[in-house]
Amino acid sequence: MSKSAANHGGLTAADYVHLHNHTQFSLLDGLTKIPELVAFAKEQGMPAVAMTDHGTLSGAVEFYKECKAQGVKPIIGIETYVAARKHTDKDPAKDKQRYHLILLATNEAGWHNLMKLSTEANLHGMYYFPRVDHELLEKYNEGIIALSACLGGEIGDALKNNQYDQARQIAEWYKSVFGDRYYLEIQDHGHPNAPSHNAEQKLVNDQVLKLGKELGIPVALTCDAHYLKHADQDAHEILLCVGTGAFLSDEKRMSLKEFELHVIPPAELIGRWGKDHPEVITNTAAIAERCNLELDLGKILIPKFPVPESQTEKSYLDQLVWRGLAWRYGNAPYDNR
Numbered sequence: 001m002s003k004s005a006a007n008h009g010g011l012t013a014a015d016y017v018h019l020h021n022h023t024q025f026s027l028l029d030g031l032t033k034i035p036e037l038v039a040f041a042k043e044q045g046m047p048a049v050a051m052t053d054h055g056t057l058s059g060a061v062e063f064y065k066e067c068k069a070q071g072v073k074p075i076i077g078i079e080t081y082v083a084a085r086k087h088t089d090k091d092p093a094k095d096k097q098r099y100h101l102i103l104l105a106t107n108e109a110g111w112h113n114l115m116k117l118s119t120e121a122n123l124h125g126m127y128y129f130p131r132v133d134h135e136l137l138e139k140y141n142e143g144i145i146a147l148s149a150c151l152g153g154e155i156g157d158a159l160k161n162n163q164y165d166q167a168r169q170i171a172e173w174y175k176s177v178f179g180d181r182y183y184l185e186i187q188d189h190g191h192p193n194a195p196s197h198n199a200e201q202k203l204v205n206d207q208v209l210k211l212g213k214e215l216g217i218p219v220a221l222t223c224d225a226h227y228l229k230h231a232d233q234d235a236h237e238i239l240l241c242v243g244t245g246a247f248l249s250d251e252k253r254m255s256l257k258e259f260e261l262h263v264i265p266p267a268e269l270i271g272r273w274g275k276d277h278p279e280v281i282t283n284t285a286a287i288a289e290r291c292n293l294e295l296d297l298g299k300i301l302i303p304k305f306p307v308p309e310s311q312t313e314k315s316y317l318d319q320l321v322w323r324g325l326a327w328r329y330g331n332a333p334y335d336n337r
Helices: 003-007 034-044 060-070 108-123 134-139 154-160 164-181 199-215 230-244 266-273 278-290 313-329
Strands: 048-054 073-083 098-105 129-132 144-147 182-187 219-222
Touching (some): 034 060, 060 073, 073 129, 108 129, 134 164
Antiparallel strands (some): 073 098, 098 144
16 A cells, blocks of 8 residues: 555555546537546546536547546536426526536446436527427436536535525435435535635535535535546636637636636545545446446437337338328328228
8 A cells, every 4th residue: 555545545647537527529618528528537547437518418439438438437417407497497587597417327228317307408499509408307317326516516505605404405305306316526626625625615615515514415526527637727717718708818708717727637626535434435436336327329310110010110111101192192091000
């Protein structure tokens, strides 16, 4: 055991998994390339890594293949947007607010539900961003682990606005829906020793840890990574400028430079959190162990249609076609038996 590991309860890189990562598929927001993300996880000794892009699963198959090729467990997820009211509500006075939520597929049922939620969000919940709502989360939560996300999540937003009781009610609702598949999330840039310490994130982190103890909800540490390494921060700022139509010289432009949003090496995270809160490290690995999705790729996926006894799909289709022709062009009565 290394001296560092001994100083932090024997924790090693294998005890931590990055569960909140944005790749280039988070358009004009994520800078991390999938092959480099997976290679970094393997190089650092982490057994798994997650992909949680903003409102999309478009990179899921590429991510899955790359992880399998490099021998790293893939955790497919999404950072969805939760509408303030119903996902179909689009009142500019009430519905511009939306909240982040991390969803991770644990199995095939969870993968199917992630796709259903993403489809519903994009087809019917699109209002500036593709949104879901609490009703949809209740309907399609099977096989999914949920994390409360960043300062932009429902929990984070309530806590940063000094609404602890509301945060508690929200956490209780999610626990009632997801059960032991719901985790509270804290982020590394709230630690006092983080290179770019953020006071607001520390305030939220402290209250999240308190909330977790009160409600018996485990807490997991993430980095909300938008780029791979700290050296990529300036390039990410340029990407944000492209996305917002701003210039680097604009004083009031959107910037994330006050946060460390790279894929931080696990040794650094263990060094900051391992002594006082080792559970926020080990809970990430526990979540990863619960995620065992296997995708069956390379096959032609044609749905099976129910047909009457003694019929095949082809014979039944032929029957329906000829019957329809007789009804439409020969004035024959339509009989659907």
